[in-house]
Amino acid sequence: METEFYDKDKLLVLKITSEIDDHNVQEIRRKADYEMERYMPKRVVFDFDSVTFMDSSGIGLVIGRYKFANMIGAKLGVSNLSGSLRRIFDMSGVSKLIPTVELN
């Protein structure tokens, strides 16, 4: 996972660079929580541009980080969803909870 910090807006971008399944989601979750806790952002965006595979473990990941973001007073968004990722998020109701945002 790659991280980008934009101090002006206190924006944290978490760019996921691996496949998302039950095996590697734990590492992504651990790093995301660590970065969020450390930086205390106002906005957090998960960038899925480099994600070539995701199963339902991605739903738990995003909902869990959504709760964590709420707890520290940050807003969470997702970005660059491919067709099949979009379908999984739509199907599970994640899309209703978490907005899709544009990254420059």
Place this chain on the structure above:
Amino acid sequence: MYSNEMRLEFISKSSNEAFARISVAAFASQLDPTIEELADIKTAVSEAVTNSIIHGYDKKQGVVKISAWLKENEIIIEISDKGKGIENVEMAKEPLYTTKPNLERSGMGFTIMESFMDKMEVKSVVGLGTKVTMSKVIKPKTDKDEEEFKMLMTNT
């Protein structure tokens, strides 16, 4: 009846999830699926294999078996374990139902298998294990698709 057949066995380690879905996808590619159809198959296999590892065997070690068949333009995939089984299959299939919410599990596995594949069937006996059978028809590519593809290839 079947034009091809394969079998795969591996121990219930989560690092084998990627191996399982990539192997089945490689086998399915003989039917010339689109990238989207292949992604559907990979996702469904990943869900079933994860269920066997997380729920079937919990933290114990066991063997997950995959068999797959090609029949005309259809792929049939069977994923089985000899784990603890599912007490109430109908309930397990309900969207958002999970026995492990504390591990951030979404309870969407069966829903995803059902909607990404054409057919899905679960057979489970408590104490003996679970078998998920699913199939998907790979739509034959039309002449139009091929023409478009050729156009694309010549233009680039």
